[in-house]
Amino acid sequence: MSAIPSEHRVVATDLDGTLLRSDLSVSPRTREALRAVRAAGMRHLAVTGRPVADTRRLLAGLGYAGPAVCAQGAQVYDFATERLLFSRSLDQDLARDLVRRIAERTGPLALAAVGAGPDSDFLVTAGFGSPHQQRQWRVVDEPGLWREPVLKVMIRHPDYDDDALAALAEKVCGDALAVMHAGPRLVELLPGGTSKQTGLTFLAAELGFTGAETIAFGDMPNDLPMFDWAGHGVAMANGHPRLRARADEITSSNDADGVAAVLERLPAVRAAIGEVPVR
Numbered sequence: 142m143s144a145i146p147s148e149h150r151v152v153a154t155d156l157d158g159t160l161l162r163s164d165l166s167v168s169p170r171t172r173e174a175l176r177a178v179r180a181a182g183m184r185h186l187a188v189t190g191r192p193v194a195d196t197r198r199l200l201a202g203l204g205y206a207g208p209a210v211c212a213q214g215a216q217v218y219d220f221a222t223e224r225l226l227f228s229r230s231l232d233q234d235l236a237r238d239l240v241r242r243i244a245e246r247t248g249p250l251a252l253a254a255v256g257a258g259p260d261s262d263f264l265v266t267a268g269f270g271s272p273h274q275q276r277q278w279r280v281v282d283e284p285g286l287w288r289e290p291v292l293k294v295m296i297r298h299p300d301y302d303d304d305a306l307a308a309l310a311e312k313v314c315g316d317a318l319a320v321m322h323a324g325p326r327l328v329e330l331l332p333g334g335t336s337k338q339t340g341l342t343f344l345a346a347e348l349g350f351t352g353a354e355t356i357a358f359g360d361m362p363n364d365l366p367m368f369d370w371a372g373h374g375v376a377m378a379n380g381h382p383r384l385r386a387r388a389d390e391i392t393s394s395n396d397a398d399g400v401a402a403v404l405e406r407l408p409a410v411r412a413a414i415g416e417v418p419v420r
Contacts, residue, residue, distance in 0.1 A: 149407065150354040152178050153210075153341060153367060154400060156189040156199055157324055158360035159377055162396050167203055173414065174401035175203070181409035186210065186344065188337050190323040190363055192292060193218045193225070193259040208348075210340030213321050213331055213363060215292045217340050218259060227343050229332045230257045230290040235317060236330060237287060240294060243313050247306070251297040252283060257290035269297060293331045303328055307362070321363040322381070329363075338366035358392075358400050359384060375403050 152175075154160040162168060167175075178185050187209040189196055196211050197220065206221045217227035244250045251269040256262060263278035264286050271278060286294070298306055307322040310330065314320055319331040345351060357364070357371035360380035368374030368387055376388035377399050385391055392399035404410050 149183065149356050149372070150350050151184050151186060151356070152404065153186045153188045153355050153357040153371065155337075155359040155361070155364055155367075156187060156191060156196070158379060158395050159358050159364075160187070160395070160400055161199065165199060168398055168401070170398045171401040172203070174404040174410065177410045177413035178404060180413040181407075183409065184348070184350070186341070188341060188357070188367060190321065190327070190329065192216060192255050192261065194261070208344055210337055210344065212255060212292050213319070213323065213329060214335050214337050214340030215331055216259070217343055225259050226347070227340070228257060228292070229335055230292060231294065231318075231330070231332055233287050233291060236291070236294055239314050239318055239330070240296065243296065243310055246309060246313070247298045247301060249298075252286060253278070253295040254286040255292045255295075257292050261289075261292075269295075293329050295327060295329050297326055297328070323361055323363040336366035337364060338370040341367060341370060356403070358403070360395065375399075 160167060160171065175185050187196060187200060187205060189211055190213045192212045193216055196209055208217060208219045208226060211218055215229045216225065218225050240250065240252065251266055253263055253265040253269050264281045265278050266283055267280055296306065296310065303322055303326060307320055307328045310320045310328060314330065317333050319333055319335045321329045321331060323329055352370040353372040355371040356373045356375065357367045358375045359367060360377040362381055362383050364384055365387060374388045376385045376391050377395050378391055379394040392403050
């Protein structure tokens with residue numbers, strides 16, 4: 142276990158598989174640790190692959206008020222003012238062409254798309270299934286995915302596991318699109334250069350903090366750019382092997398309060414808790 146940098150002002154947490162338990166709730170112990178983070182004068186930033194509408198729903202009971210990085214960095218949204226601060230959409234002609242080129246190698250893909258607005262639906266082609274747990278979606282034909290501006294496209298294939306499909310998509314797309322492996326059956330295509338790091342860089346310039354002052358928590362390869370940027374990267378025990386190999390430390394799982402276990406080691410957080418954390 143490496144030492145956490147002494148100058149820390151920001152705690153950046155992924156949501157699924159990291160801050161959230163498997164049932165998408167936040168434990169009492171983690172809630173108390175985050176309360177202590179705020180009481181200590183630090184800032185908690187949610188940094189997630191989910192778009193704004195999903196993020197709002199998941200954070201509704203947490204008392205989260207402020208900006209968040211959403212949709213893998215394609216959106217930055219301020220939940221205090223209900224304002225979209227930053228957004229990037231796919232070049233649809235480019236994205237359609239690259240999806241076609243991937244499908245030429247794999248066979249037909251099941252596809253989903255996330256609209257560019259803060260309240261947009263998921264659009265899915267037949268056979269894709271639910272893009273996320275407990276999320277509403279609409280089934281459309283493939284051309285229907287492209288009728289409005291799109292933040293990102295998700296691809297699935299029954300004969301490819303996630304790592305193999307992501308590797309193939311990276312080979313086909315190169316730098317033209319960003320390919321993110323965000324979770325089970327979640328291989329995503331985004332505008333080139335988009336990542337959680339770019340979203341955090343935008344907020345760092347707006348709010349006046351640096352990567353060196355940031356502790357980041359994550360579980361999947363889409364968190365790698367955030368770890369590369371942050372001063373200290375913490376992978377969950379349930380995390381993907383690629384992320385755990387690059388982390389500064391590995392904490393316990395999302396279902397075993399792994400985020401709280403690290404935050405409680407910070408002197409300022411310990412002082413703000415002032416008592417034994419709820420377990």
